[in-house]
Amino acid sequence: MTTFRTDGRVLGVERLTVTFRTGRREVTALQDVDLTLAAGEFLAVVGPSGCGKSTLLRALAGLLLASAVVDRSSTITVPRDASGRPDVVWMPQQNCLLPWRRAMANAALGARVAGVPRAEAVHRASEMFERFGLAGFERSWPHELSGGMRQRLALLRTTLTGRSVLLLDEPFGALDAITRRSMNQWLADLRRSHDGALPSTVVLVTHDVDEAVTLADRVIVMSSRPGRIVDEIVVATEQSPRERVLAALSVE
Numbered sequence: 391m392t393t394f395r396t397d398g399r400v401l402g403v404e405r406l407t408v409t410f411r412t413g414r415r416e417v418t419a420l421q422d423v424d425l426t427l428a429a430g431e432f433l434a435v436v437g438p439s440g441c442g443k444s445t446l447l448r449a450l451a452g453l454l455l456a457s458a459v460v461d462r463s464s465t466i467t468v469p470r471d472a473s474g475r476p477d478v479v480w481m482p483q484q485n486c487l488l489p490w491r492r493a494m495a496n497a498a499l500g501a502r503v504a505g506v507p508r509a510e511a512v513h514r515a516s517e518m519f520e521r522f523g524l525a526g527f528e529r530s531w532p533h534e535l536s537g538g539m540r541q542r543l544a545l546l547r548t549t550l551t552g553r554s555v556l557l558l559d560e561p562f563g564a565l566d567a568i569t570r571r572s573m574n575q576w577l578a579d580l581r582r583s584h585d586g587a588l589p590s591t592v593v594l595v596t597h598d599v600d601e602a603v604t605l606a607d608r609v610i611v612m613s614s615r616p617g618r619i620v621d622e623i624v625v626a627t628e629q630s631p632r633e634r635v636l637a638a639l640s641v642e
């Protein structure tokens with residue numbers, strides 16, 4: 391069941407249980423997951439490979455695959471915009487830039503899919519190129535950009551959809567460690583600026599504990615399959631958030 395709430399708790403799931411059925415095989419990906427996000431919160435989800443992080447993100451985006459069976463007692467709550475569409479945008483692991491479109495056209499596509507006319511979409515994108523470290527590369531093709539720049543471009547395109555909740559699935563997973571750290575710092579600064587360049591509510595799926603504690607207000611740690619939440623760390627109030635996340639992961 392998907393419901394709509396307006397009480398400041400923007401999205402979440404209750405008793406979410408998801409099973410995949412392929413032929414005779416059944417895999418329970420998530421079991422009884424309860425999670426609620428407040429407006430403006432940055433949440434990171436960490437856990438071992440295959441614990442259901444991407445499935446949880448897809449459920450929040452309303453994008454579960456046809457082979458995913460959601461248990462009847464599960465509730466998924468998503469915010470909706472004035473026209474009733476989920477006010478959520480999801481950025482998949484692969485950046486999905488269009489190789490035949492220049493950087494500017496790729497970025498503007500985010501606003502175009504939200505119904506913004508072409509000229510206005512390009513205007514909005516060009517205003518953001520500098521904030522996203524892409525100034526001077528407006529006419530470059532995606533293959534001419536570095537890996538970090540491609541991810542920033544994909545993120546710019548995603549944010550230009552204007553949705554209020556951003557779901558990020560391992561956005562920096564394919565980058566080398568040094569680029570990843572600088573991307574983390576850049577994203578943390580972007581968020582701290584509170585100027586609307588980034589949606590205020592974010593869910594980040596990551597394997598990287600440092601990334602999680604650098605960026606997030608709260609980190610949830612999931613167990614291996616079937617995925618359940620085994621710990622929850624509020625970064626600002628925890629003395630050693632990194633160590634606490636690592637400890638929760640090592641129990642698994």
Ligand SMILES: Nc1ncnc2c1ncn2[C@@H]1O[C@H](COP(=O)(O)OP(=O)(O)OP(=O)(O)O)[C@@H](O)[C@H]1O
Binds near residue numbers: 437444446455
């Ligand atoms: N389309 C599918 N059909 C069958 N099983 C699936 C499907 N998608 C996911 N699963 C199974 O569900 C479980 C959770 O998968 P999911 O991709 O959500 O995990 P994850 O934590 O995001 O993994 P990773 O960190 O490796 O990306 C896995 O065991 C996976 O094999």
